[in-house]
Amino acid sequence: MLSKTAEYALRATIYIALKGSEENKLGIEEIALGIDSPKSFTAKILQLLTQNNRVISSVRGPNGGFYLTDRARKLPVKAILEAVEEASVITKCVLGLKECSETRPCPMHTQYKNIKKQLKQMFEKTSIQQLVDEFNKGNYFIDNLKGVRKPC
Amino acid sequence: MLSKTAEYALRATIYIALKGSEENKLGIEEIALGIDSPKSFTAKILQLLTQNNRVISSVRGPNGGFYLTDRARKLPVKAILEAVEEASVITKCVLGLKECSETRPCPMHTQYKNIKKQLKQMFEKTSIQQLVDEFNKGNYFIDNLKGVRKPC
DNA sequence: TTAAAAAAAGATATTTGTGTCCTTTTTTGC
DNA sequence: GCAAAAAAGGACACAAATATCTTTTTTTAA
Numbered sequence A, B: 001m002l003s004k005t006a007e008y009a010l011r012a013t014i015y016i017a018l019k020g021s022e023e024n025k026l027g028i029e030e031i032a033l034g035i036d037s038p039k040s041f042t043a044k045i046l047q048l049l050t051q052n053n054r055v056i057s058s059v060r061g062p063n064g065g066f067y068l069t070d071r072a073r074k075l076p077v078k079a080i081l082e083a084v085e086e087a088s089v090i091t092k093c094v095l096g097l098k099e100c101s102e103t104r105p106c107p108m109h110t111q112y113k114n115i116k117k118q119l120k121q122m123f124e125k126t127s128i129q130q131l132v133d134e135f136n137k138g139n140y141f142i143d144n145l146k147g148v149r150k151p152c
Numbered sequence C: 001t002t003a004a005a006a007a008a009a010g011a012t013a014t015t016t017g018t019g020t021c022c023t024t025t026t027t028t029g030c
Numbered sequence D: 001g002c003a004a005a006a007a008a009g010g011a012c013a014c015a016a017a018t019a020t021c022t023t024t025t026t027t028t029a030a
Helices: A004-019 A028-035 A039-051 A077-083 A109-125 A128-136 B004-019 B028-035 B039-051 B077-083 B109-125 B128-136
Strands: A057-059 A065-067 B057-059 B065-067
Touching: A004 A028, A004 A039, A004 A077, A004 A128, A028 A039, A028 A065, A039 A057, A039 A077, A077 A109, A077 A128, A109 B109, B004 B028, B004 B039, B004 B077, B004 B128, B028 B039, B028 B065, B039 B057, B039 B077, B077 B109, B077 B128
Parallel strands: none
Antiparallel strands: A057 A065, B057 B065
């Protein structure tokens, strides 16, 4: 479905949104450990995410690191995919036809269009913050980080 | 969503099912032209499809070529994906977590599981023959082959 | 039985994705 | 200003996916 790049991008962004803030920036070491991804490769992906769509923010030097602005937290998950150039999953024909549409459908078009619609909805209507909220309800995982329900 | 290999596998199989039969086998040249795919690469993929799951059948020599048996026409589309080792799309976690399940869900699990379920349904419940039938209703395309409604 | 046709098989090339490492730039605190 | 910390940037390495070409095997028909 998604490339490693996109998977790491999603995981890293969610992790940073979860555990980081402008006051408490996260280093690449912690992020890679937290989401169980290769450190240097993940660093490259974070560069994409800071440069495209400003999904994540970064500061260099001591006490530097990565965090998400409030603005970024409101972005749809799709913005992460766009930043790593993989948003086409939600538009592409399942058989890979260059032209495939209502007026020129492939044999699977009728069935697949509903799935595509829901994929689109999921990535467009869900904000990064919503995933954070969901996680914080408890019992969610993003590999080495477990969501723990806060005591009442 | 799917690799080129899987896309060509689907297109080629549908094409052969549409235009070929045991009496009228199709050559690799025609197939590649018909689905707009690289010839030699497609030939490799057809080898996979003849060897795994017996999705397509082949005969060498003059008047040889590819065709689908009646048995093969009844196979689910998933059998094509299995033959090219890409059936995992319908089970994998969208964030790429090795473990992701109801009891250990990723932050997108709740939303994505419904989509995954429908993907699974589509590939498991749809037979190759059903796609052929759909195509023959007319006005469907598989790149260079246009579905033409038969005159009444 | 031989030549031609066609897929199978093998070898190799190219491109893209994934991953690592080293150097540079920026920032901070002393 | 200087040393340390951290991300940014660049170069490279490796693997997988994609693609092409050549040779071999099988089959048919003349």
